[in-house]
Amino acid sequence: MAWDTYARQRPERRPVNAAGERTWFNWTQYPDHGPGAEVLGVRPGQRVLDLGCGKGGNLAHLAALGARAVGVDVSPAQLSAARERWSDAGLVLYRREALEFLTADAGADFDAVYSVFGAVWFTDPVRLLPAIRARLRPGGVLAFSQRPPVEGCYGCQASYINRSENEDPLVVRRWDYELDEWRGLLTGVGFHGVRAQVIPAPPGPRKIGTVLVRAVA
Numbered sequence: 001m002a003w004d005t006y007a008r009q010r011p012e013r014r015p016v017n018a019a020g021e022r023t024w025f026n027w028t029q030y031p032d033h034g035p036g037a038e039v040l041g042v043r044p045g046q047r048v049l050d051l052g053c054g055k056g057g058n059l060a061h062l063a064a065l066g067a068r069a070v071g072v073d074v075s076p077a078q079l080s081a082a083r084e085r086w087s088d089a090g091l092v093l094y095r096r097e098a099l100e101f102l103t104a105d106a107g108a109d110f111d112a113v114y115s116v117f118g119a120v121w122f123t124d125p126v127r128l129l130p131a132i133r134a135r136l137r138p139g140g141v142l143a144f145s146q147r148p149p150v151e152g153c154y155g156c157q158a159s160y161i162n163r164s165e166n167e168d169p170l171v172v173r174r175w176d177y178e179l180d181e182w183r184g185l186l187t188g189v190g191f192h193g194v195r196a197q198v199i200p201a202p203p204g205p206r207k208i209g210t211v212l213v214r215a216v217a
Protein backbone atom coordinates (compact mmCIF):
# COMPACT_ATOMS: atom_id res chain seq x y z
CA MET A 1 0.00 0.00 0.00
CA ALA A 2 2.82 2.42 0.85
CA TRP A 3 4.58 1.88 -2.45
CA ASP A 4 1.37 2.00 -4.48
CA THR A 5 0.68 5.37 -2.83
CA TYR A 6 4.18 6.48 -3.75
CA ALA A 7 3.68 5.24 -7.33
CA ARG A 8 0.59 7.42 -7.79
CA GLN A 9 2.47 10.52 -6.61
CA ARG A 10 5.45 10.10 -8.91
CA PRO A 11 5.37 11.58 -12.43
CA GLU A 12 6.13 9.40 -15.42
CA ARG A 13 9.67 9.51 -16.78
CA ARG A 14 9.98 12.08 -19.59
CA PRO A 15 9.54 10.79 -23.18
CA VAL A 16 13.12 11.84 -23.99
CA ASN A 17 16.05 13.14 -21.93
CA ALA A 18 18.08 16.31 -22.52
CA ALA A 19 20.19 14.44 -25.10
CA GLY A 20 17.04 13.45 -27.02
CA GLU A 21 17.34 9.77 -26.06
CA ARG A 22 14.20 7.64 -25.56
CA THR A 23 15.87 5.41 -22.95
CA TRP A 24 18.63 6.24 -20.47
CA PHE A 25 20.03 5.16 -17.11
CA ASN A 26 19.95 7.54 -14.14
CA TRP A 27 21.52 6.63 -10.77
CA THR A 28 20.72 9.96 -9.10
CA GLN A 29 17.66 11.93 -8.01
CA TYR A 30 18.50 14.66 -10.55
CA PRO A 31 17.66 14.52 -14.27
CA ASP A 32 20.47 14.30 -16.84
CA HIS A 33 23.06 13.91 -14.09
CA GLY A 34 25.74 11.43 -13.05
CA PRO A 35 27.08 8.24 -14.63
CA GLY A 36 25.00 5.87 -16.72
CA ALA A 37 24.73 2.16 -17.53
CA GLU A 38 28.52 1.84 -17.94
CA VAL A 39 28.72 1.40 -14.13
CA LEU A 40 27.25 -2.08 -14.61
CA GLY A 41 29.35 -3.05 -17.63
CA VAL A 42 26.56 -5.29 -18.93
CA ARG A 43 27.07 -6.79 -22.40
CA PRO A 44 24.34 -7.84 -24.87
CA GLY A 45 22.77 -11.16 -23.87
CA GLN A 46 23.76 -10.90 -20.22
CA ARG A 47 21.14 -11.22 -17.47
CA VAL A 48 20.56 -8.21 -15.26
CA LEU A 49 18.23 -7.81 -12.28
CA ASP A 50 16.71 -4.56 -10.97
CA LEU A 51 15.63 -4.82 -7.31
CA GLY A 52 12.79 -2.34 -6.84
CA CYS A 53 12.52 -1.51 -10.54
CA GLY A 54 9.58 0.89 -10.10
CA LYS A 55 8.22 2.13 -13.43
CA GLY A 56 11.05 0.39 -15.29
CA GLY A 57 12.88 3.26 -17.00
CA ASN A 58 16.41 2.09 -16.15
CA LEU A 59 15.58 -1.51 -16.97
CA ALA A 60 14.17 -0.50 -20.37
CA HIS A 61 17.49 1.18 -21.15
CA LEU A 62 19.45 -2.00 -20.36
CA ALA A 63 17.05 -4.00 -22.54
CA ALA A 64 17.62 -1.50 -25.36
CA LEU A 65 21.37 -2.19 -24.97
CA GLY A 66 20.68 -5.89 -25.51
CA ALA A 67 20.60 -7.20 -21.91
CA ARG A 68 18.07 -9.75 -20.69
CA ALA A 69 16.33 -7.45 -18.25
CA VAL A 70 14.51 -8.77 -15.17
CA GLY A 71 12.74 -6.47 -12.70
CA VAL A 72 11.28 -7.17 -9.27
CA ASP A 73 9.01 -4.83 -7.33
CA VAL A 74 6.46 -5.19 -4.52
CA SER A 75 4.13 -2.52 -5.92
CA PRO A 76 1.42 -3.54 -8.42
CA ALA A 77 0.95 0.14 -9.34
CA GLN A 78 4.63 0.56 -10.19
CA LEU A 79 4.68 -2.65 -12.24
CA SER A 80 1.52 -1.80 -14.11
CA ALA A 81 3.03 1.58 -15.09
CA ALA A 82 6.19 -0.26 -16.21
CA ARG A 83 4.20 -2.75 -18.29
CA GLU A 84 2.21 0.02 -19.97
CA ARG A 85 5.12 2.32 -20.76
CA TRP A 86 7.61 -0.38 -21.81
CA SER A 87 5.24 -2.96 -23.32
CA ASP A 88 7.52 -3.48 -26.33
CA ALA A 89 10.85 -3.53 -24.44
CA GLY A 90 10.95 -7.25 -23.56
CA LEU A 91 11.17 -6.71 -19.80
CA VAL A 92 10.54 -9.69 -17.51
CA LEU A 93 8.77 -8.31 -14.43
CA TYR A 94 7.82 -10.00 -11.16
CA ARG A 95 5.66 -8.72 -8.35
CA ARG A 96 7.80 -9.99 -5.49
CA GLU A 97 9.61 -8.79 -2.41
CA ALA A 98 13.33 -8.62 -3.25
CA LEU A 99 14.69 -10.96 -0.59
CA GLU A 100 11.93 -13.47 -1.26
CA PHE A 101 12.68 -13.41 -5.00
CA LEU A 102 16.41 -13.91 -4.48
CA THR A 103 16.05 -16.79 -2.04
CA ALA A 104 12.95 -18.58 -3.34
CA ASP A 105 13.56 -18.60 -7.10
CA ALA A 106 16.39 -20.98 -7.80
CA GLY A 107 16.42 -19.81 -11.43
CA ALA A 108 19.42 -18.69 -13.44
CA ASP A 109 21.99 -16.42 -11.88
CA PHE A 110 22.68 -12.83 -12.90
CA ASP A 111 25.63 -10.98 -14.45
CA ALA A 112 24.59 -7.80 -12.67
CA VAL A 113 22.18 -6.82 -9.93
CA TYR A 114 21.35 -3.18 -9.25
CA SER A 115 18.97 -0.97 -7.34
CA VAL A 116 18.34 2.75 -7.85
CA PHE A 117 16.80 4.20 -4.67
CA GLY A 118 15.19 0.73 -4.65
CA ALA A 119 14.92 -2.43 -2.59
CA VAL A 120 18.57 -2.33 -1.47
CA TRP A 121 17.74 0.90 0.37
CA PHE A 122 14.55 -0.52 1.89
CA THR A 123 15.74 -3.98 3.01
CA ASP A 124 18.03 -4.96 5.89
CA PRO A 125 21.44 -5.32 4.17
CA VAL A 126 22.57 -7.98 6.63
CA ARG A 127 19.96 -10.26 5.07
CA LEU A 128 19.86 -8.88 1.54
CA LEU A 129 23.55 -8.61 0.59
CA PRO A 130 24.38 -12.33 1.07
CA ALA A 131 21.27 -13.23 -0.93
CA ILE A 132 22.37 -10.99 -3.81
CA ARG A 133 25.93 -12.37 -3.65
CA ALA A 134 24.54 -15.89 -3.92
CA ARG A 135 22.66 -15.06 -7.15
CA LEU A 136 25.54 -13.26 -8.91
CA ARG A 137 27.86 -15.12 -11.27
CA PRO A 138 31.58 -14.92 -10.36
CA GLY A 139 32.73 -11.48 -11.55
CA GLY A 140 29.15 -10.22 -11.58
CA VAL A 141 28.50 -6.65 -10.45
CA LEU A 142 26.25 -5.28 -7.71
CA ALA A 143 25.62 -1.54 -7.84
CA PHE A 144 23.12 0.60 -5.97
CA SER A 145 22.33 4.23 -5.29
CA GLN A 146 20.45 6.10 -2.60
CA ARG A 147 20.51 9.35 -0.64
CA PRO A 148 23.45 9.80 1.76
CA PRO A 149 22.68 9.38 5.47
CA VAL A 150 21.89 12.38 7.62
CA GLU A 151 24.92 12.84 9.88
CA GLY A 152 24.47 10.79 13.06
CA CYS A 153 21.45 8.84 11.73
CA TYR A 154 22.73 5.42 10.76
CA GLY A 155 21.14 2.02 10.36
CA CYS A 156 17.39 1.50 10.11
CA GLN A 157 15.40 4.74 9.65
CA ALA A 158 11.73 5.57 9.24
CA SER A 159 10.85 6.99 5.82
CA TYR A 160 7.47 8.72 5.41
CA ILE A 161 5.20 8.54 2.38
CA ASN A 162 2.67 11.35 2.66
CA ARG A 163 -1.01 10.97 1.86
CA SER A 164 -3.85 13.53 1.99
CA GLU A 165 -3.92 16.10 4.81
CA ASN A 166 -6.61 14.01 6.56
CA GLU A 167 -4.54 10.83 6.63
CA ASP A 168 -1.43 9.90 8.55
CA PRO A 169 1.60 9.24 6.36
CA LEU A 170 2.58 5.68 5.60
CA VAL A 171 5.95 4.51 6.91
CA VAL A 172 8.55 2.29 5.27
CA ARG A 173 11.95 1.38 6.68
CA ARG A 174 15.22 2.20 4.98
CA TRP A 175 18.86 1.55 5.87
CA ASP A 176 21.28 4.49 5.80
CA TYR A 177 25.04 4.07 6.19
CA GLU A 178 28.23 5.99 5.58
CA LEU A 179 30.51 4.79 2.80
CA ASP A 180 32.91 2.92 5.08
CA GLU A 181 30.06 0.96 6.60
CA TRP A 182 28.87 -0.12 3.13
CA ARG A 183 32.44 -1.17 2.27
CA GLY A 184 32.59 -3.30 5.43
CA LEU A 185 29.18 -4.88 4.89
CA LEU A 186 30.02 -5.83 1.31
CA THR A 187 33.51 -7.20 1.92
CA GLY A 188 32.12 -9.08 4.93
CA VAL A 189 29.90 -11.17 2.65
CA GLY A 190 32.60 -11.83 0.07
CA PHE A 191 32.36 -8.95 -2.41
CA HIS A 192 35.61 -7.39 -3.61
CA GLY A 193 36.66 -4.31 -5.57
CA VAL A 194 34.17 -2.21 -3.60
CA ARG A 195 33.88 1.41 -4.77
CA ALA A 196 31.69 3.64 -2.65
CA GLN A 197 31.31 7.35 -3.40
CA VAL A 198 28.99 10.32 -3.06
CA ILE A 199 28.20 11.90 -6.42
CA PRO A 200 27.80 15.64 -5.74
CA ALA A 201 24.49 17.31 -6.62
CA PRO A 202 24.49 19.27 -9.88
CA PRO A 203 25.19 23.02 -9.67
CA GLY A 204 22.18 24.84 -8.21
CA PRO A 205 20.27 25.20 -4.94
CA ARG A 206 20.07 21.47 -4.12
CA LYS A 207 23.01 20.25 -2.04
CA ILE A 208 22.26 16.57 -1.28
CA GLY A 209 24.35 14.24 -3.40
CA THR A 210 23.89 10.55 -4.20
CA VAL A 211 25.58 7.52 -2.67
CA LEU A 212 26.71 5.15 -5.42
CA VAL A 213 28.21 1.80 -4.43
CA ARG A 214 29.67 -0.82 -6.79
CA ALA A 215 31.10 -4.20 -5.84
CA VAL A 216 32.17 -7.39 -7.63
CA ALA A 217 31.12 -10.93 -6.69
Ligand SMILES: C[S@@+](CC[C@H](N)C(=O)[O-])C[C@H]1O[C@@H](n2cnc3c(N)ncnc32)[C@H](O)[C@@H]1O
Binds near residue numbers: 003052055078
Ligand atom coordinates in the same frame (compact mmCIF):
# COMPACT_ATOMS: atom_id res chain seq x y z
C1 LIG B 1 11.92 5.10 -4.50
S1 LIG B 1 11.23 3.88 -5.54
C2 LIG B 1 12.49 3.77 -6.83
C3 LIG B 1 11.97 3.07 -8.07
C4 LIG B 1 12.97 2.95 -9.23
N1 LIG B 1 14.13 2.17 -8.90
C5 LIG B 1 13.37 4.32 -9.74
O1 LIG B 1 14.55 4.64 -9.74
O2 LIG B 1 12.47 5.07 -10.16
C6 LIG B 1 11.48 2.39 -4.59
C7 LIG B 1 10.93 1.16 -5.28
O3 LIG B 1 11.37 0.01 -4.59
C8 LIG B 1 10.27 -0.86 -4.42
N2 LIG B 1 10.55 -1.66 -3.22
C9 LIG B 1 10.75 -1.20 -1.96
N3 LIG B 1 11.07 -2.20 -1.12
C10 LIG B 1 11.06 -3.34 -1.88
C11 LIG B 1 11.32 -4.70 -1.59
N4 LIG B 1 11.67 -5.10 -0.37
N5 LIG B 1 11.23 -5.60 -2.61
C12 LIG B 1 10.90 -5.20 -3.86
N6 LIG B 1 10.63 -3.91 -4.18
C13 LIG B 1 10.72 -3.00 -3.21
C14 LIG B 1 9.06 0.05 -4.30
O4 LIG B 1 7.84 -0.57 -4.61
C15 LIG B 1 9.41 1.14 -5.29
O5 LIG B 1 8.95 0.85 -6.59
